[in-house]
Amino acid sequence: MLKRLLRICPFIFCLFSLIVFADPVYFKQFTFDDDNDLLKWKKMILNREVDYLLRWYGAQGFVQASSNGACSALYRRVKYRLTDYPLISWKWKVEQFPDIGEKGTEAEKDDFAARFYVIFSSWSFSSSKFLEYVWAKDLEVGTVLGSKSGENVKRIVIRNSSSESETWLAEVRNVYEDYKFAFGQEPPKKVGAVAIMCDADGTNSIAESLFDDIQIERLAEK
Amino acid sequence: MAKRKRRRYFVNNTFQYRYIAVVIVPLIILMAGLYYIMYYSMFTHMLIPEAVTATLLPAMKKVNFVLLATLPVTLFLIIRAALVDSNRVVGPVSRLERELDMILAGDRSVRLNIRAKDDLKPIVDRMNRVLDTISK
Numbered sequence: 030m031l032k033r034l035l036r037i038c039p040f041i042f043c044l045f046s047l048i049v050f051a052d053p054v055y056f057k058q059f060t061f062d063d064d065n066d067l068l069k070w071k072k073m074i075l076n077r078e079v080d081y082l083l084r085w086y087g088a089q090g091f092v093q094a095s096s097n098g099a100c101s102a103l104y105r106r107v108k109y110r111l112t113d114y115p116l117i118s119w120k121w122k123v124e125q126f127p128d129i130g131e132k133g134t135e136a137e138k139d140d141f142a143a144r145f146y147v148i149f150s151s152w153s154f155s156s157s158k159f160l161e162y163v164w165a166k167d168l169e170v171g172t173v174l175g176s177k178s179g180e181n182v183k184r185i186v187i188r189n190s191s192s193e194s195e196t197w198l199a200e201v202r203n204v205y206e207d208y209k210f211a212f213g214q215e216p217p218k219k220v221g222a223v224a225i226m227c228d229a230d231g232t233n234s235i236a237e238s239l240f241d242d243i244q245i246e247r248l249a250e251k
Numbered sequence: 252m253a254k255r256k257r258r259r260y261f262v263n264n265t266f267q268y269r270y271i272a273v274v275i276v277p278l279i280i281l282m283a284g285l286y287y288i289m290y291y292s293m294f295t296h297m298l299i300p301e302a303v304t305a306t307l308l309p310a311m312k313k314v315n316f317v318l319l320a321t322l323p324v325t326l327f328l329i330i331r332a333a334l335v336d337s338n339r340v341v342g343p344v345s346r347l348e349r350e351l352d353m354i355l356a357g358d359r360s361v362r363l364n365i366r367a368k369d370d371l372k373p374i375v376d377r378m379n380r381v382l383d384t385i386s387k
Contacts, residue, residue: 075299153290159300
């Protein structure tokens with residue numbers, strides 16, 4: 030009996046080590062497949078409330094964001110080292126773009142059907158950084174936009190109306206590289222939150238987008 | 252005992268400097284800390300940059316303006332309170348030293364004087380009772 034125990038001890042030790050020391054691929058996964066998944070996300074209303082609702086496609090849930098001249102975000106606090114988990118992936122789809130005219134005003138141009146924020150919160154607003162991925166209507170993919178909110182906010186256009194919008198589109202972004210590209214400097218060490226937003230308050234029109242499967246993950250081993 | 256008005260709030264004494272510093276420095280640190288906690292908790296609650304710039308920063312600008320406008324009055328009141336409070340301890344000391352010197356010089360009729368609100372009053376009262384007992 031004792032001999033048999035001693036024989037399986039190394040296997041148990043290896044299994045224990047794997048469980049304790051193994052680095053998970055994902056830091057967080059937000060699949061929205063549970064009824065309570067949205068409860069852990071907080072609302073921040075900027076100009077009237079956007080409806081963020083959990084919808085179902087069979088057993089799979091997703092978030093539907095519908096804005097009727099409104100602008101509000103849904104955010105989730107996360108705290109992790111960006112160098113440990115530099116990738117963020119998610120799926121999204123734009124159902125309706127805000128009605129931005131050809132000669133849209135600055136406020137109108139500030140409306141995006143879908144935005145994804147990575148927030149590097151610090152001890153003050155001026156030292157916090159905000160990287161936004163936006164699905165614009167008319168802007169060219171790859172454009173880096175500033176924001177009237179300040180120099181610490183950068184937006185990267187990663188989709189526009191010419192992108193295929195009949196189906197869900199999956200994004201995998203290297204936030205570390207994107208930050209360097211947008212800000213031209215090394216990113217802060219820690220990410221503080223992620224957020225999604227749909228806004229159409231500048232145009233006072235209707236916009237709708239869908240979000241699903243947000244994942245914060247490691248770089249794949251080569 | 253006749254009520255005597257305090258004439259000098261500031262007696263040039265390192266103890267009083269130290270006392271005032273002990274009152275003012277923690278108070279300023281506490282106020283700055285509370286201000287920061289208030290700002291930071293609102294900032295972390297809002298988090299989205301558009302929300303912060305549209306609501307929090309204008310509000311903080313107003314708060315800063317009010318704080319700056321009232322700062323001279325606030326500082327005056329704090330320093331005045333610190334001076335009055337410290338003077339209740341430090342103020343009578345030099346006079347007590349003078350009166351005790353007179354007693355030591357042989358004048359047994361001298362009694363120690365102190366204002367009703369001074370912090371050393373209970374001790375001075377007892378010392379006067381001791382002097383009364385010795386004089387009998």
